[in-house]
Amino acid sequence: MFEAIPVQGEEADPLYRMLANKSEQALKWNFFKYLIDKNGNIVNAYASAVKPTDKALVDDIEKALQL
Template sequence: MSEIYNFKVKDLFQRDYDLAALKDKVVVVFNTASKCGFTPQLEDFEKLYKKHKDNGLFANQEPGNAEDIIEVCERNYGVTFPVMEKIDVNGDNAHPLFEYLKKEKPGILGLKRIKWNFEKFLIDKQGNVVNRYSSMVKPFDIEPDILKLME
């Protein structure tokens, strides 16, 4: 079993979310920010989620508190996919899940740091981190890769 399935995270309401529940599913993990030029990507991620919700997860990290995150994600963009608690993705307090993702799939020139909001990690049904996408890559641009992994 892949190491990713050993991680547990918390959702916005501090409920445990065991990533082992995602075994045999294609997973997309990304960090978000509600006050960022890339925030409108949430709308397309919601469309992707609704289209493929039996095969993926969309997790995020936010700068605000839980109420701020709910306001932006649910009310402004109609998000229904799972949203995780606010966490650090870089630095000494980076969440172990993001440390793992960055180790498995470094960025350009081997960069392990999350460069900006809305970096995306694509994980196959076996829990392997197969790709990392920059903030500039739009959600529907990764759909072909998601579909290949769903086959």
């Protein structure tokens, strides 16, 4: 990433618009996370408060790696 881009609203970058539409969860704040499987499907979305080491996120990653 080389510059700030809009991630919400009418001016949102197409990637973030697609992620919000497909997951039905718009990015809400910094460090909001989307987990995408190897086939490009959105597995889940996680709030900013969810740490990368949180059990639910780690479990979802491990499950997605087995698919």
